[in-house]
Amino acid sequence: EPEVTQTPSHQVTQMGQEVILRCVPISNHLYFYWYRQILGQKVEFLVSFYNNEISEKSEIFDDQFSVERPDGSNFTLKIRSTKLEDSAMYFCASRLTTGELFFGEGSRLTVL
């Protein structure tokens, strides 16, 4: 069964460093998402991406964040200068058209 894959599964970084989280969505899907979950809290929407552009972003998704689909298969989330409060589990998701989201296993980011 096709699945969304995310790398790395866990990344530890120093505050102020750049981080790139990678996702390979399901191959024929058209909509791509990043969500995050701070430990013990609810899952929050960050950004959605369709037709090679951002379709919606939340207040969390400030200028430190960017997304890219560089090669038609990968979908990346970049955090330019990480802060302590960026420590969270980041989930990538994709969907075909209408219907359910398929989530990856998540990338845990720890900022020291």
Add this chain to the structure above:
Amino acid sequence: AQSVTQPDIHITVSEGASLELRCNYSYGATPYLFWYVQSPGQGLQLLLKYFSGDTLVQGIKGFEAEFKRSQSSFNLRKPSVHWSDAAEYFCAVGAPNNAGNMLTFGGGTRLMVKP
């Protein structure tokens, strides 16, 4: 704006007992409704979904949920809980045709199962 409330933060049940996890939503039209399960350190697995039609939906692992429009609820049920069901459960409401944010999650209910 859409929102989801899961009133119970923690629930403990005995193995073999029945389970009901509550979910209430606020949405301007008929939403898509979902239940996801998250085991510790794991991703989000879809248990079941409601898009339209029969208001009682069956999911994986013996779970079911009932959409009640009059109560704006989508409660998750299981007749007999197994120890492996211990996890966190998230209800989510979605906008069917929205190219933007598809899902709004509730705060989650952590289920503990006593032997």
